[in-house]
Amino acid sequence: MAIIQFPEGMKWGTATASYQIEGAVNEGGRGTSIWDTFSKTPGKVVNGDNGDIACDSYHRYEEDVELLTDLGVDVYRFSVAWPRIFPNGTGEVNQEGLEYYHRLVDKLIEKGIEPMCTLYHWDLPQALEDKGGWNNRETIDAFVQYAELMFNEFSGKIKSWLTLNEPWCISFLSNYIGAHAPGNKDLQLATQISHHLLVAHGLTVKKFRNLGIEGKIGFAPNTTWLEPYSNRQEDIDACNREIGWYIEWFMDPVFKGNYPEFMLDWFKKKGVQLEIKDGDMEAIQQRVDFLGINYYTGHIARYKENSGLLDWELVEMNYDRTDIGWPIFPEGFYNVLMRIKESYGDIPIYITENGSCYNDEPENGQVKDNGRISYLQQHLTALSRAIASGVNVKGYITWSLLDNFEWAEGYSMRFGIVHVNYRTLERTKKDSYYWFKQTIANNWFEN
Numbered sequence: 001m002a003i004i005q006f007p008e009g010m011k012w013g014t015a016t017a018s019y020q021i022e023g024a025v026n027e028g029g030r031g032t033s034i035w036d037t038f039s040k041t042p043g044k045v046v047n048g049d050n051g052d053i054a055c056d057s058y059h060r061y062e063e064d065v066e067l068l069t070d071l072g073v074d075v076y077r078f079s080v081a082w083p084r085i086f087p088n089g090t091g092e093v094n095q096e097g098l099e100y101y102h103r104l105v106d107k108l109i110e111k112g113i114e115p116m117c118t119l120y121h122w123d124l125p126q127a128l129e130d131k132g133g134w135n136n137r138e139t140i141d142a143f144v145q146y147a148e149l150m151f152n153e154f155s156g157k158i159k160s161w162l163t164l165n166e167p168w169c170i171s172f173l174s175n176y177i178g179a180h181a182p183g184n185k186d187l188q189l190a191t192q193i194s195h196h197l198l199v200a201h202g203l204t205v206k207k208f209r210n211l212g213i214e215g216k217i218g219f220a221p222n223t224t225w226l227e228p229y230s231n232r233q234e235d236i237d238a239c240n241r242e243i244g245w246y247i248e249w250f251m252d253p254v255f256k257g258n259y260p261e262f263m264l265d266w267f268k269k270k271g272v273q274l275e276i277k278d279g280d281m282e283a284i285q286q287r288v289d290f291l292g293i294n295y296y297t298g299h300i301a302r303y304k305e306n307s308g309l310l311d312w313e314l315v316e317m318n319y320d321r322t323d324i325g326w327p328i329f330p331e332g333f334y335n336v337l338m339r340i341k342e343s344y345g346d347i348p349i350y351i352t353e354n355g356s357c358y359n360d361e362p363e364n365g366q367v368k369d370n371g372r373i374s375y376l377q378q379h380l381t382a383l384s385r386a387i388a389s390g391v392n393v394k395g396y397i398t399w400s401l402l403d404n405f406e407w408a409e410g411y412s413m414r415f416g417i418v419h420v421n422y423r424t425l426e427r428t429k430k431d432s433y434y435w436f437k438q439t440i441a442n443n444w445f446e447n
């Protein structure tokens with residue numbers, strides 16, 4: 001057995017997102033989002049699930065904050081539903097929407113919990129999608145306007161901001177692979193959207209600075225790791241293309257002011273013609289105060305000509321998998337963090353999402369989710385290795401506080417440390433909740 005100790009001052013937290021937990025989609029003046037539309041499109045979401053009720057956190061936020069308080073977290077990462085603030089994306093502001101988030105934030109502050117606000121966690125106002133969504137540069141301006149209103153409204157209350165959650169999912173998963181809203185399958189469109197997202201991020205950071213808002217701002221790319229099956233250069237290059245699609249494609253423009261040439265060349269080979277307007281790259285390269293990193297899983301892979309977008313194939317290594325089928329691959333977490341340190345230096349990092357899917361149900365009021373505890377132990381051990389190797393980690397935020405609407409998987413996949421009965425909306429603390437609570441209290445755990 002080993003004691004895994006974390007640095008003094010390490011911040012601990014949990015994360016959620018508006019469309020996944022709030023429900024109340026037709027209450028409080030909220031406008032329609034692309035996920036309302038997508039989830040009600042037949043065949044898009046398992047069991048035809050949608051976020052109409054979800055965890056009903058719009059009404060039960062005080063109960064959720066009690067769970068956070070008992071857990072002893074330092075920070076709670078939540079997202080704001082843009083359609084609650086601007087029901088049509090721009091124009092008239094919905095005061096009821098602002099009031100809901102004031103209630104939530106005030107309750108967090110009352111309990112001594114730091115609110116970390118994600119401005120965009122995928123619920124784009126449908127009215128903007130109807131005008132081209134993120135492919136329309138006007139959406140960039142609309143996002144900056146929305147962010148400016150939030151900065152001014154919550155200045156002094158919210159001091160940790162994230163512009164975008166997982167821009168790879170917003171652009172490529174949602175507009176090339178097509179698995180998420182709005183469900184396009186067009187590489188040119190997706191790549192251009194990824195650029196507009198980065199411009200929106202940069203202009204929002206610039207607005208944050210110009211307003212002189214107290215606090216820190218960053219963004220939260222999602223990452224993955226592919227370990228080459230062999231030391232053949234073709235295998236190494238293939239794995240670096242997939243890793244680069246998540247990491248360098250989004251982080252090089254922010255930290256270096258340019259897209260990675262090897263990815264640009266690859267996309268050009270695939271017929272992509274990226275339109276970059278004068279000033280875009282300068283806008284993107286605004287200094288961020290911290291980098292959010294989301295990590296779930298990785299794989300072993302090797303080169304395979306004309307296979308998928310990036311010419312690689314998985315090699316089955318029979319790793320244990322979580323209930324959503326993702327390999328348990330903690331070494332990938334360490335490798336991602338080391339890749340980021342080597343590429344971008346000592347930028348302060350918050351792990352803004354790391355967690356696992358286990359669908360254990362309550363038995364006599366207890367949820368024995370040993371798989372999730374083991375996943376947390378393995379990945380927190382990998383995190384401690386990265387910290388020992390000099391990665392500037394400031395905090396760890398697990399996904400998620402609650403079981404919730406897991407996008408295209410609907411309610412079939414559970415990531416929470418708290419179980420939610422979707423019929424009664426009853427919350428039940430899982431064994432992982434109690435394990436995480438003890439780890440937070442100790443700032444260490446025993447492996």
Ligand SMILES: N=NNCCOCCOc1ccc(-c2cn(C[C@@H]3NC[C@@H](O)[C@H]3O)nn2)cc1
Pocket residue numbers: 017020166173177179222294296353399406407
């Ligand atoms: N790369 N090629 N893929 C080929 C085919 O993929 C099809 C499906 O792909 C993916 C990839 C990634 C995800 C995903 C989900 N979460 C969990 C959420 N994170 C934000 C928060 O809201 C959590 O709910 N993180 N990532 C889902 C599906």
